[in-house]
Amino acid sequence: MSIPKLAGIETEYGILIRGATTSDPFFASGLVLRSYPLAASRLQAIETPQTPLPGENADATAGLVQWTNSAAAGDIAGQEQTAPPAGSEAADLAGAGSPGGFESLMLPNGARFYIDHGHPEYSTAEAATPRGVVAADKAGEIIVERCRRAANAGGRLGQGCRIAIYKNNSDQQGVSYGCHENYLLAADTFEGLLNRKFHRTLMALVPFLVTRPLLCGAGKACAENHRPSTVFQLTQRADFFETLIGPQTTFRRPLINTRDEPHADPRRFRRLHVIVGDANMAEYSTFLKVGTTQLVLMMLEDNYVDVNLMLEDPLAALQTVSRDLTFREKLPLACGREVTAMEIQQEFLRLAQKYLAERSGMEALEEVARVWEDALKKLEADWRLLGGRLDWAIKRRLLEHYLEDQGCDWETASRWAFPVKSTLKLDRRTEGKEAAALIEAIRTELPEEVAESLADYARREGLDWADYWRQRDIYFTLRRLDLEYHDIDRGSGSTPGGLFAQLQQAGAVERLLADAAIDALVDAPPPDTRAYLRGYCIAHYGQKIQHVDWAEIQFRGSNSAESGRLVLGDPTAGTAGELGPLPTDPPELPALVRSVECRRRASAGERVDGGVR
Amino acid sequence: MSDQRRIRKEKPSSLGRREEQAPTNLARGAEEAEAVDRHLKAMADLVRRMSLGQTPSSDEARIIELSDNRPELRQTSEEYVTEFSDSQTMGQ
Numbered sequence: 001m002s003i004p005k006l007a008g009i010e011t012e013y014g015i016l017i018r019g020a021t022t023s024d025p026f027f028a029s030g031l032v033l034r035s036y037p038l039a040a041s042r043l044q045a046i047e048t049p050q051t052p053l054p055g056e057n058a059d060a061t062a063g064l065v066q067w068t069n070s071a072a073a074g075d076i077a078g079q080e081q082t083a084p085p086a087g088s089e090a091a092d093l094a095g096a097g098s099p100g101g102f103e104s105l106m107l108p109n110g111a112r113f114y115i116d117h118g119h120p121e122y123s124t125a126e127a128a129t130p131r132g133v134v135a136a137d138k139a140g141e142i143i144v145e146r147c148r149r150a151a152n153a154g155g156r157l158g159q160g161c162r163i164a165i166y167k168n169n170s171d172q173q174g175v176s177y178g179c180h181e182n183y184l185l186a187a188d189t190f191e192g193l194l195n196r197k198f199h200r201t202l203m204a205l206v207p208f209l210v211t212r213p214l215l216c217g218a219g220k221a222c223a224e225n226h227r228p229s230t231v232f233q234l235t236q237r238a239d240f241f242e243t244l245i246g247p248q249t250t251f252r253r254p255l256i257n258t259r260d261e262p263h264a265d266p267r268r269f270r271r272l273h274v275i276v277g278d279a280n281m282a283e284y285s286t287f288l289k290v291g292t293t294q295l296v297l298m299m300l301e302d303n304y305v306d307v308n309l310m311l312e313d314p315l316a317a318l319q320t321v322s323r324d325l326t327f328r329e330k331l332p333l334a335c336g337r338e339v340t341a342m343e344i345q346q347e348f349l350r351l352a353q354k355y356l357a358e359r360s361g362m363e364a365l366e367e368v369a370r371v372w373e374d375a376l377k378k379l380e381a382d383w384r385l386l387g388g389r390l391d392w393a394i395k396r397r398l399l400e401h402y403l404e405d406q407g408c409d410w411e412t413a414s415r416w417a418f419p420v421k422s423t424l425k426l427d428r429r430t431e432g433k434e435a436a437a438l439i440e441a442i443r444t445e446l447p448e449e450v451a452e453s454l455a456d457y458a459r460r461e462g463l464d465w466a467d468y469w470r471q472r473d474i475y476f477t478l479r480r481l482d483l484e485y486h487d488i489d490r491g492s493g494s495t496p497g498g499l500f501a502q503l504q505q506a507g508a509v510e511r512l513l514a515d516a517a518i519d520a521l522v523d524a525p526p527p528d529t530r531a532y533l534r535g536y537c538i539a540h541y542g543q544k545i546q547h548v549d550w551a552e553i554q555f556r557g558s559n560s561a562e563s564g565r566l567v568l569g570d571p572t573a574g575t576a577g578e579l580g581p582l583p584t585d586p587p588e589l590p591a592l593v594r595s596v597e598c599r600r601r602a603s604a605g606e607r608v609d610g611g612v613r
Numbered sequence: 614m615s616d617q618r619r620i621r622k623e624k625p626s627s628l629g630r631r632e633e634q635a636p637t638n639l640a641r642g643a644e645e646a647e648a649v650d651r652h653l654k655a656m657a658d659l660v661r662r663m664s665l666g667q668t669p670s671s672d673e674a675r676i677i678e679l680s681d682n683r684p685e686l687r688q689t690s691e692e693y694v695t696e697f698s699d700s701q702t703m704g705q
Binding site: 012014015016017018023025116117118119164166171172173175176177178180249250275472473476477479480483 | 689690691693694696697698699700701702703704705
């Protein structure tokens with residue numbers, strides 16, 4: 001029987017200081033990170049998470065919730081070099097983003113907030129259900145947005161400058177930053193998918209991930225990274241995947257990422273790091289992205305997937321899926337057959353429905369299957385039916401409204417993309433003049449071969465240069481609308497937020513969750529994973545925490561009894577269901593440890609007595 | 614396409630020249646302001662249509678609010694997009 005597919009999402013946000021002569025993303029990200037209310041939350045834990053690699057010091061993460069006393073003192077001392085003393089003024093004032101300054105926070109809600117490659121990055125805590133993951137992801141948006149506002153109000157920016165943050169994956173000019181998913185796998189499953197039984201990955205997991213953009217692509221108004229030109233595609237990230245498998249994430253990005261950092265007891269658990277997804281704004285898109293993947297991984301773990309949908313060229317197929325706005329293009333399989341992306345998704349849905357029908361207690365995933373089926377049916381009938389639910393469809397509808405308003409269409413905009421991109425150096429002196437002035441400018445200001453190529457192209461496509469400046473504005477406004485859709489500014493009072501926020505506030509976007517479900521995870525952790533205990537410790541013992549990461553908390557108290565290491569080796573342990581409500585008035589650390597142990601034993605006994613296990 | 618519906622741009626492109634681009638955010642002449650207003654109205658109309666019939670109380674008021682509280686919305690689309698693209702670093 002598959003283990004629970006706990007999941008989390010890590011999002012790198014696009015950031016800049018608008019209105020500044022130069023916008024240093026490290027500086028901007030540092031301001032945002034330092035705006036997290038450290039004092040209010042008594043947040044003190046500062047360290048980049050480091051978990052032993054599989055097989056290396058496995059005992060360190062063994063056990064479910066395990067307390068190791070005093071022996072950890074040496075380790076704790078050894079880590080002081082990279083982090084200011086917990087709870088010290090230095091911790092609060094260390095220059096975020098500066099060399100040697102802190103750049104990572106573990107939050108009382110069990111999440112991690114840090115700077116990565118110049119981007120503010122938020123990693124949600126582990127959650128057990130797809131709804132829980134969506135709520136944790138949206139709670140992260142709220143936290144990042146609050147910090148952005150605080151940073152803007154902090155007096156560190158020049159007049160007229162403000163930090164803007166975008167939950168997207170591309171700068172539209174060839175630079176990408178990720179939104180990764182993490183799924184809990186049994187160690188044996190992970191080894192099988194990436195090594196011994198890689199054929200199962202090729203026959204099932206890869207075709208599922210390649211066709212998943214139908215459900216969870218965020219949509220993009222351009223092509224990048226020297227990929228074939230298009231004016232709209234389903235995903236933000238497809239242009240950036242260049243190899244099938246590998247450990248890297250910043251170049252030659254692989255469809256299957258082999259990063260093997262379990263953040264748990266490696267003898268029992270592994271973490272599948274999925275990097276081929278988009279950052280989603282719409283709750284339903286995230287719900288389907290995570291929920292359908294959880295289902296497929298559960299079926300793989302239970303050896304339930306009996307299909308062979310091995311794609312002849314998975315990377316080419318990803319490009320096709322992302323660019324096929326008809327949903328009818330065939331994808332060649334290795335066996336010689338051809339199928340559409342829709343047919344592949346329908347096949348996995350059919351399997352999932354059968355899998356769920358044979359099991360009980362899977363209500364959270366049964367909901368996923370219902371929404372999945374609904375989405376595929378609507379997609380088959382008319383994609384516009386999803387125009388208030390899924391990101392790419394909402395965005396496509398938005399952009400088509402704009403084009404219609406301009407008396408333009410995708411085909412025309414697409415034909416003009418090449419000339420516009422080839423002539424960006426031209427200034428607007430010729431705007432409003434006869435087309436001849438523009439043609440002359442092209443001849444004199446661009447290399448001869450470019451000018452000739454453009455002339456040939458214009459003749460072939462029947463372009464009228466008199467329409468050039470209007471088409472150039474359309475080209476950039478499409479991209480602007482795309483970008484503004486991901487602006488996480490939620491607006492306030494008379495100030496409007498990003499386009500997605502405006503659409504949602506106006507009722508144009510379907511909601512999966514109530515605000516209360518999201519707000520609950522802004523300050524508190526998901527109750528159904530170890531994040532429950534981790535978050536409690538961070539919230540209540542911050543001053544005694546020397547180091548904290550996903551699988552371990554190191555305490556250094558005033559005496560040896562309060563110094564030690566709390567190991568959270570099992571992501572499914574230490575939950576609210578297991579421990580019950582934890583004291584609002586936190587006891588001394590040794591008492592907490594005893595209490596947790598007692599509750600865990602009692603919980604395990606009850607479960608055995610009750611026959612659940 | 615009628616002039617009223619066009620999103621026009623009056624200043625030379627500052628693509629790739631951020632030093633010259635920044636000052637245009639706030640200081641604009643009357644002619645430019647008119648173009649900006651047309652742009653903002655187009656944006657507001659767009660959002661309004663998407664919002665299933667729920668309209669802002671006044672387009673004019675809305676445009677003024679937009680401009681006052683978010684100066685970057687006075688930028689042309691080309692400036693807005695370029696400023697963003699020039700600022701990003703490769704991530705994971």
